[in-house]
Amino acid sequence: MTRGGERMARQRSTEDAVAVVRGFAAAWKTGDLDRVLSFLADDAIWENVPIEVIAGKAGIRRKLAAAFAAAKGFEWIIHETALAPSGAVLTERTDIVVLKAKTVKLRLMGVFRVERGKIALWRDYFDLRQYLSQLGDKPW
Numbered sequence: 001m002t003r004g005g006e007r008m009a010r011q012r013s014t015e016d017a018v019a020v021v022r023g024f025a026a027a028w029k030t031g032d033l034d035r036v037l038s039f040l041a042d043d044a045i046w047e048n049v050p051i052e053v054i055a056g057k058a059g060i061r062r063k064l065a066a067a068f069a070a071a072k073g074f075e076w077i078i079h080e081t082a083l084a085p086s087g088a089v090l091t092e093r094t095d096i097v098v099l100k101a102k103t104v105k106l107r108l109m110g111v112f113r114v115e116r117g118k119i120a121l122w123r124d125y126f127d128l129r130q131y132l133s134q135l136g137d138k139p140w
Contacts, residue, residue, distance in 0.1 A: 017114035018081055021089045024112075024119060025076035028095075033068050037061055041118035050128035073098040088113050088121075104134045 024039040037057060046060050047053045054060050073096075080092040091110040096103060108126035112119055 016117065017087065017089050017112070018083070020114045020117060020119060021081070021091060021110075021112045022078065025078055025091070025093070028074040028076050031068070031073060033061070033064055036064065039119050040122070041115060041120045044119055045121050045123075047121070047123040049123065049125045067097075071097050071099055084111075086113075102134070102136070104131065106131050106134075 020039060024036070027035045027039060030036075037060070040057050040060060042057050043055070044057055044060060045053065045055050046063075054063055075096040077094045077096070078091050079094065082090045084090055089112040091112070093108060093110060095106045095108060097106075106126055107130075108124050110125075111121065111123040113121035
């Protein structure tokens with residue numbers, strides 16, 4: 001492949017990675033857990049930096065199923081995306097969770113590694129205190 005061809009292939013690959021992450025973000029608003037999970041690789045890793053790391057789609061499904069059962073709706077608003085030199089997609093976003101008794105809005109940064117069209121790594125950095133203060137004594 002020529003240098004120009006390699007450059008175009010890399011550009012397509014990074015554009016595809018951004019599209020996968022944007023599709024994942026949009027899937028949350030559907031309320032369809034299977035749709036959300038369809039963007040993840042079977043061996044995906046989800047790391048909520050201030051809380052825990054979950055390895056594998058089955059473990060992520062268990063964790064998200066509890067969240068989907070407790071919430072009336074979700075929305076991810078992406079403010080900015082950037083590509084790291086490694087090819088990771090970086091997002092600045094606001095996640096909105098509509099619970100039965102309240103709505104929680106959380107600003108955060110996400111790092112996504114996309115491999116073969118699926119998210120292999122999903123890592124979020126956020127202020128746990130800000131999140132917990134919005135939940136209060138009776139989060140659900």
